[in-house]
Amino acid sequence: MINIRVLLHSPAAASILSLIGTLVFYVVFGGVELGQLVGAASWLNFAANLGIVAIPVGLLMIAGELDISIGAMIPAGAMATAIISGYYELPIIFGILGALSIGVIVGFINGMLAIRTTVPSLIITLGTLVVMQGVVLSASKLLTGEASVALLAPDWAKFLFGQLIGASHQVIIIWWVAITVVLAFVVHLTRFGNWIFAMGGDRESARNTGIPVDRMTIYLFILSATSASFVGVCQAILFNSAQVSGGMNIIFNVIVSVVVGGVLLTGGFGSVIGIFMGTLTFAIVNQGIYFTQIDRNWSSLIVGVMLLLAVLMNESFRKMALNYVGLKRTKTKAVENE
Amino acid sequence: MSDNKAVIELRNIDKSFGHIDVLQNVSLKVNAGEVLCLLGDNGAGKSTLIKTMSGAYRPTRGEILMDGVATHFERPRDAQSAGIATVHQFGGTFPLMSIGRSFFAGVEPTKQWGPFHIFDRKKANEIAVKAVQDFGITRINDGDRLVGGLSGGERQSMAIARAVHFGARVLILDEPTAALGVKQAAHVLRIVNQAKRRGLAVVFITHQVMHAMAVGDHFAVLIRGGIAADFRKGEKTREEISDLMAGGESMSDLESQIEGEA
Amino acid sequence: MSTDSIASGGIAARIAGFVRRPEAGTLAGLIIVYVVFAVLGGGLFIGAPGWSSFLNMAAEVGIIALPVGLLMIAGELDISVGAVLPAASLTVAIISGHYDLPVYYGVAAALAVGLMVGAINGFLVTRTTIPSLIITIGTMFGTMGLTLGFTVMIAGSTGVFMTPDDISRALLGQFVGGMFRVTIFWWVAFVVGTFYLLHISRWGNWVFALGGDRESARNAGIPTRRLTIGLYMYSGFAAAFVGVSQVITFQSAQVAAGQSFIFNSIMCVVIGGVLLTGGAGTVFGIVFGTLTFAIVNQGIFFSGIDPNFGSIIIGTLLLAAVLSNDSFRQMALSYASKKS
Numbered sequence: 001m002i003n004i005r006v007l008l009h010s011p012a013a014a015s016i017l018s019l020i021g022t023l024v025f026y027v028v029f030g031g032v033e034l035g036q037l038v039g040a041a042s043w044l045n046f047a048a049n050l051g052i053v054a055i056p057v058g059l060l061m062i063a064g065e066l067d068i069s070i071g072a073m074i075p076a077g078a079m080a081t082a083i084i085s086g087y088y089e090l091p092i093i094f095g096i097l098g099a100l101s102i103g104v105i106v107g108f109i110n111g112m113l114a115i116r117t118t119v120p121s122l123i124i125t126l127g128t129l130v131v132m133q134g135v136v137l138s139a140s141k142l143l144t145g146e147a148s149v150a151l152l153a154p155d156w157a158k159f160l161f162g163q164l165i166g167a168s169h170q171v172i173i174i175w176w177v178a179i180t181v182v183l184a185f186v187v188h189l190t191r192f193g194n195w196i197f198a199m200g201g202d203r204e205s206a207r208n209t210g211i212p213v214d215r216m217t218i219y220l221f222i223l224s225a226t227s228a229s230f231v232g233v234c235q236a237i238l239f240n241s242a243q244v245s246g247g248m249n250i251i252f253n254v255i256v257s258v259v260v261g262g263v264l265l266t267g268g269f270g271s272v273i274g275i276f277m278g279t280l281t282f283a284i285v286n287q288g289i290y291f292t293q294i295d296r297n298w299s300s301l302i303v304g305v306m307l308l309l310a311v312l313m314n315e316s317f318r319k320m321a322l323n324y325v326g327l328k329r330t331k332t333k334a335v336e337n338e
Numbered sequence: 339m340s341d342n343k344a345v346i347e348l349r350n351i352d353k354s355f356g357h358i359d360v361l362q363n364v365s366l367k368v369n370a371g372e373v374l375c376l377l378g379d380n381g382a383g384k385s386t387l388i389k390t391m392s393g394a395y396r397p398t399r400g401e402i403l404m405d406g407v408a409t410h411f412e413r414p415r416d417a418q419s420a421g422i423a424t425v426h427q428f429g430g431t432f433p434l435m436s437i438g439r440s441f442f443a444g445v446e447p448t449k450q451w452g453p454f455h456i457f458d459r460k461k462a463n464e465i466a467v468k469a470v471q472d473f474g475i476t477r478i479n480d481g482d483r484l485v486g487g488l489s490g491g492e493r494q495s496m497a498i499a500r501a502v503h504f505g506a507r508v509l510i511l512d513e514p515t516a517a518l519g520v521k522q523a524a525h526v527l528r529i530v531n532q533a534k535r536r537g538l539a540v541v542f543i544t545h546q547v548m549h550a551m552a553v554g555d556h557f558a559v560l561i562r563g564g565i566a567a568d569f570r571k572g573e574k575t576r577e578e579i580s581d582l583m584a585g586g587e588s589m590s591d592l593e594s595q596i597e598g599e600a
Numbered sequence: 601m602s603t604d605s606i607a608s609g610g611i612a613a614r615i616a617g618f619v620r621r622p623e624a625g626t627l628a629g630l631i632i633v634y635v636v637f638a639v640l641g642g643g644l645f646i647g648a649p650g651w652s653s654f655l656n657m658a659a660e661v662g663i664i665a666l667p668v669g670l671l672m673i674a675g676e677l678d679i680s681v682g683a684v685l686p687a688a689s690l691t692v693a694i695i696s697g698h699y700d701l702p703v704y705y706g707v708a709a710a711l712a713v714g715l716m717v718g719a720i721n722g723f724l725v726t727r728t729t730i731p732s733l734i735i736t737i738g739t740m741f742g743t744m745g746l747t748l749g750f751t752v753m754i755a756g757s758t759g760v761f762m763t764p765d766d767i768s769r770a771l772l773g774q775f776v777g778g779m780f781r782v783t784i785f786w787w788v789a790f791v792v793g794t795f796y797l798l799h800i801s802r803w804g805n806w807v808f809a810l811g812g813d814r815e816s817a818r819n820a821g822i823p824t825r826r827l828t829i830g831l832y833m834y835s836g837f838a839a840a841f842v843g844v845s846q847v848i849t850f851q852s853a854q855v856a857a858g859q860s861f862i863f864n865s866i867m868c869v870v871i872g873g874v875l876l877t878g879g880a881g882t883v884f885g886i887v888f889g890t891l892t893f894a895i896v897n898q899g900i901f902f903s904g905i906d907p908n909f910g911s912i913i914i915g916t917l918l919l920a921a922v923l924s925n926d927s928f929r930q931m932a933l934s935y936a937s938k939k940s
Contacts, residue, residue: 117926118926119922119923120876120877122876123866123922124922126863126866129863129915130867130911130914133911134912134913134914134915137911138908138909142906142908189454190455190457191448193457194442194443194457198444201435205431208414208418209443209444210415210444210445211443248859252740252741255737256737256741265733265734266731268434295749295752297745297748297749297753298745298749300741300745301741301744303745304742304744304745305738305742308724308730315729322433322484322487
């Protein structure tokens with residue numbers, strides 16, 4: 001049943017090579033003990049926190065949109081949980097629901113602005129990013145007086161969202177794998193998934209075939225903001241606190257993971273498994289360097305080089321997939337795509 | 339093929355945007371199994387006419403009749419449900435999707451998998467490939483191939499095959515051969531004939547007189563928003579048609595003007 | 601703008617013509633924002649302390665916003681500016697501070713770094729089909745990595761100090777009247793130069809053409825590759841320049857500096873009416889957008905509004921500005937198509 005050629009031409013194909021390439025690089029040039037690296041908590045934890053956000057952002061990219069507000073939604077989710085259930089000491093369930101609701105609201109706003117105006121989603125979500133940064137800071141300072149809020153979650157919440165399995169692996173890894181499986185199923189096996197690709201391929205044509213393009217856009221933005229919020233919730237419960245974070249690195253980390261995973265920035269092409277692989281690759285590059293003899297200060301350089309090589313490889317694989325002609329037929333004129 | 343009641347008819351259609359009158363008193367009839375070639379230079383109002391026919395615009399005045407009955411399209415979906423399919427010059431197919439997925443975008447076939455309804459890839463591919471091969475595109479036999487790997491003519495043909503498959507009764511083709519080379523254009527024209535033979539009413543918009551004459555049964559020339567001429571096949575020569583499209587001046591007059599400048 | 605209206609209406613028509621230009625909306629927004637913060641901030645904001653605070657900020661982000669805006673008009677993005685800035689600062693600090701060579705060696709090297717990163721960006725953008733957003737994220741990571749790696753390797757820490765000599769301090773690092781950074785004058789120079797480039801020289805037309813449709817531009821004979829590389833070298837140079845001016849003013853350089861400039865410059869440019877999709881924008885629009893951004897950013901401190909609300913106001917302002925630019929543009933387009 002598995003068609004090898006279909007696999008090779010899938011968006012995820014090149015991302016597997018990127019992953020392997022990175023591992024080979026680290027083993028050969030970095031002297032990594034593969035046994036040590038595989039299954040190590042440090043990069044798996046990193047990957048899970050990144051991956052849960054990367055997939056919805058990747059889906060938005062396939063649908064032809066961008067969402068950078070996730071950079072502020074993670075601390076927003078964490079802070080909401082901490083303030084509601086830590087500072088105000090309401091039951092943790094309210095904190096979790098509150099945080100997720102904020103994700104839904106912000107996602108809804110992003111989506112509405114995207115469909116009602118001609119402003120590109122990069123700019124819209126830049127606006128909501130900045131606004132949410134301010135909201136998190138204001139809420140924290142004005143309500144609690146501090147830039148860091150403590151939270152002590154009850155055991156069941158800790159078990160579900162914040163425990164360390166084997167004292168090292170965050171339970172969010174399991175959430176990540178589960179979410180990946182569910183979204184991979186929806187995107188690649190259901191009609192809704194096809195709609196996402198259609199929207200990204202040609203929005204107007206998709207609309208003409210009856211696909212509810214506007215509704216789907218809003219759902220996708222809600223999904224991405226809420227996923228980011230969820231990651232924040234897990235972090236707050238795990239670390240027993242939330243802070244007004246400064247680093248916007250997560251935005252670029254997500255984009256790199258998604259793009260290395262084979263998603264096309266211009267939309268219409270990509271896969272959930274590919275994004276999963278891209279996240280793994282990024283996490284290994286970023287964290288795996290600690291297992292090597294290479295000075296960790298060079299890790300960003302390796303990310304940059306890896307990104308460019310991975311994207312070039314993705315481009316080649318995609319062109320191959322487009323130009324493929326059946327083995328039995330004589331070669332016909334390949335189509336100019338650009 | 340027959341002198342039936344017209345499948346689609348436009349009566350005294352006006353379309354204005356604010357102060358700008360784009361279409362003035364346009365009346366057209368297309369019968370089943372016939373090709374109406376709508377000729378006109380750029381700016382004549384062809385695309386506005388298409389959009390009015392396909393429900394994207396509402397006429398400022400006048401009526402649209404389907405099978406003799408006055409109908410009103412609120413939005414493109416209404417026109418589609420009534421059986422009007424539009425194939426544009428670019429687009430309508432999704433280059434980065436497989437043939438099967440692109441063919442069924444929006445109306446994907448599903449099969450049961452436990453409690454879930456999943457996309458039936460095999461069925462979609464089978465039907466898409468068969469529909470396309472029925473139209474004479476034999477090169478395609480694998481529904482998993484990406485649409486972007488097809489030539490421009492094949493993509494047009496696929497779009498037409500798709501429209502026919504989903505029960506279109508009126509096929510509006512917007513400059514289908516404009517971007518194609520000679521061989522590919524011939525391919526598309528053959529498919530237009532196929533659609534005609536299957537009983538569709540075809541509206542073929544173009545500014546290429548040769549292509550129009552190859553498939554047309556009935557011709558209308560649109561000049562500055564109005565129908566300047568309406569005639570059946572055989573009533574006018576190629577030169578006469580070209581002159582009409584150029585706005586009345588004969589081609590030879592235009593040529594001597596151009597040479598005069600040199 | 602039709603010639604009819606200008607010929608047949610005199611001053612009123614001229615003003616009407618101006619109002620429909622995209623910068624008009626940005627200028628209106630700028631004036632409104634200034635008035636609001638002047639009312640809230642009172643004498644201090646209207647006086648030298650206010651002006652110096654937002655002009656200082658505007659100058660830094662403004663110098664970077666100009667080439668970022670040009671690139672956006674040409675249809676491209678540059679994320680790497682956030683990494684070139686600290687790279688340049690640290691180059692100066694290491695060469696002239698750590699190694700104690702003359703300051704102008706350090707400055708020259710820093711500017712060269714900017715030009716080089718720009719050249720790499722331009723080369724990759726024009727030679728591959730990879731979108732510029734992705735390429736410049738890659739060069740951002742690469743430059744960050746090199747900066748961090750070399751700094752720690754050479755200086756053993758992530759921050760380096762240096763002491764500028766008198767000339768370089770006067771040229772690049774002084775506070776005129778004790779409050780106004782000399783960078784402001786450099787910004788004016790960049791504005792003049794960019795204005796000439798975009799609106800007077802023929803290259804400007806090429807930039808618009810590039811953003812309108814790259815293929816058509818190339819077919820028209822425009823050297824699109826060289827132009828793109830040149831634009832990226834300009835943005836690298838500008839980011840490096842700001843980095844140089846920062847280290848000479850504050851006498852220290854940090855590896856982590858500069859990230860905020862990425863999105864701040866985009867905000868200034870977008871508020872200024874440049875279209876993300878390319879092909880439209882003006883230098884004055886960018887300048888007005890930069891001033892608006894800086895006034896809001898700094899004005900909050902003078903206004904008595906809780907500074908924690910600062911980001912919320914800026915973000916809301918960005919959205920309001922972009923949405924109203926949208927409306928102005930629809931107005932302008934609909935006027936043009938009215939039947940005469």
